[in-house]
Amino acid sequence: MNAVKPRRRAYEAEQSVGADCCDVGAMANFAASTTGPKPVDIDSVIVADPQAFVRIHDDGLAHLDLFVEELHCAACIGKIEGRVLAFPGVVSARINMSTRRLGIVWREGEADPVMLVRAVVALGYPLTPFDPSLIESAISSEDKSLLSAMAVAGFAAANVMLLSVAVWSGHAGDMGEGTRTLFHWISALISLPAVVYAGQPFFKSAFRALQHSSLNMDVPISLAVILASTMSLYQTVQGGQHAYFDAAITLLFFLLVGRYLDHRARARARSAATHLLALQASAATVIDADGHQRSVRIRDVHEGMVILVAAGERVPVDGLAIDGISDIDAQLLSGETLPRLAEPGARVYAGTLNLTAPIRVRTTVAADNTLLAEIVRLMELAEQGRARYVRLADRVAKIYSPVVHVLAAATFVGWVLIADLGWQEAMMISIAVLIITCPCALALAVPVVQVVASGRLLRAGILVKSADALERLNGIDTVVFDKTGTLTLGKLRLVGDNYNADTLALAGAVARHSRHPLSKAVAAATPEDSAITISAIREVPGCGLEGYRDGARIRLGSRSWCGGNSQDAGDGPEICLAVDGEICATFEFLDELRSDAGDVIRTLKSMGIDVELLSGDTASVTGRVAGSLGIEKWQAACLPAAKVARLEELDQAGHRVLMVGDGMNDAPSLATAFVSMSPVTAADVSQTAADIIFQGAALSPVITALKVARASTRLVKQNFALAFLYNAIAVPLAVAGMATPLLAAVAMSSSSILVTVNALRLRILR
């Protein structure tokens, strides 16, 4: 429906795209060359040929799925979908905001996928094509089955409860036996199929546990539900007074609510490695011995091949540079702020960005052995290790289940032997014990607190990804920070006063033509509307930019290249502006600290928490930052594996570590640490690896999260205490044979509500 309307705009759209673009393969170059009001940040653009990911179905429709970055609001959806739909032949374009995916469908042959992708990239949204069959959808089939089980249980619980209330008031009034039995039969008809359907998640899990001869919380749950249903059916057939259908189905409903909340929280963190692999450049340009160029998929690249990496492209595999000089930006990989020069003989790593000039690279190791692949492997290892953490709820379950079973069995035996009761009646009483002890409030105790706590943190701009993150955060005694992008903002800012407005405007006009971080910092500090035109601009890798204005040669770059003496250089990063060999301005840069970094470190220390700094940057820069923040323990020039090693060392020493980091090089350590946080500006991988993500330019979310974690763990413990208190009152009654369906329903609902209300206190807690 949407597809038809905007079609007439197609011509204009194509015009505007066609006018700006240069050559077909270079999406990134194109994005950089547009002179729109919002310059596209080239570093985040991942160049990939979408052709390889187009799937053509039997009905002649072509499908393409892409990850969209920088997606924020309703306007983004409208802009992207509108732009794609404007192309002729496009049948549908649909963005999924939750998963940040764009699905495009067009009639095969009528639209060019490269054009479609380029049009969206030009709007400022970097795209990465992916194969949807490799990545599970956001709402998994398990999610769906839990939701429908919950819906069925909810429907049945409401209706059975309606009938049960009538029966209970009938006990006091004048309800005849016939009516009561009729109501019991109707309850049975509603709840038995519902129990069979909605109880499956618990039955299956209990069965699996028993198969491995262990007990989990689902064993007493399943036993109670099955026994309660069977016994109630028996009572109904006999025309008896007490049927527990309402208890059985309400129990399932409450438990499913808890289970679903828990599951949702866990599902978010799952696809770490898959998303990471999507980051890799998806094709490499191989140069054969005869000089012929061809595009090859990464996994088909062998050791010893020569590949071409164009400016603006990510390096597809590790290798040695053999031809060409360029600047390589490795910030994502190593955390270094400044690009490195890649001359012939230099090592280049997969995932780094080639900034200035094309280079040829001889691959050294096969694609599945790159530094990036190494990071993925380290992460997977770390995640396996972390799975060993046993959650508080599971630890409770481990004790709870055997106790409940022994109690029920003892009740049965006790009534038969001591009170000399018939086995049927003794069975009734022990089943009632099982129903009463069913861990309903216990199962809600943790998920409800988690949901309230995550909701509160979300309003503060903190996203809790893994279900047990807050629980783990509560126990930490050490915080390890990364430097670039975590303690600092990861953005160079122009400082110093060795320039004036005129020289800055001139430098800005030159700097605008480069992707080098220092140039970008200068360009960012310059007003947009300068009318200075520079001609014949060229970029000299490792040196700077050169251009001409009114016949005068202008250079913006390193001091020695601009004609100065390199001895005069300051200790921070700097570039100079020279007109005809005469230096007329010097620009100095600083990687700004987050404004409240010092306060946060002080607060952490006053809370009795150790603070450390592990950085991939050089010792001088790291030492200066550590000194200014008062961090005594720091290590510089850390490779990803070194960071992991330090974290493991701390772990061995019995410390529980919170890792805060953002770079791709931090991803393995984020996954290794006891618990981890990332700023929202972090590399995708790190965001997937981290347990908690925070927004904004401040570092204080670390403190906020810690405080909420402590409060919520306290509440969880209170909730457990409440649940046990309820058991302490209701269980003796059940053992004494005084439990009725009414008592079971009241006790179960009230304890569940009490636990939920207690969790809600977290909203008002300071």
Add this chain to the structure above:
Amino acid sequence: MDVIAYLIPIALLMGLLGLVAFIWALRSGQWEDLDGAAMRVLHDDDETTAPTDGSDRT
């Protein structure tokens, strides 16, 4: 008491209707993108949503 012969089936039917509606919504993928649905309601489905000049209007 005859009235319960109508009331119970009516109550059950209404509950069942809600259940069927929920499961239909689940099956038809309405739970796939909750964030997007919340956003989409904000933009009018008209010409202004898709700028033809490629400029950023946010």
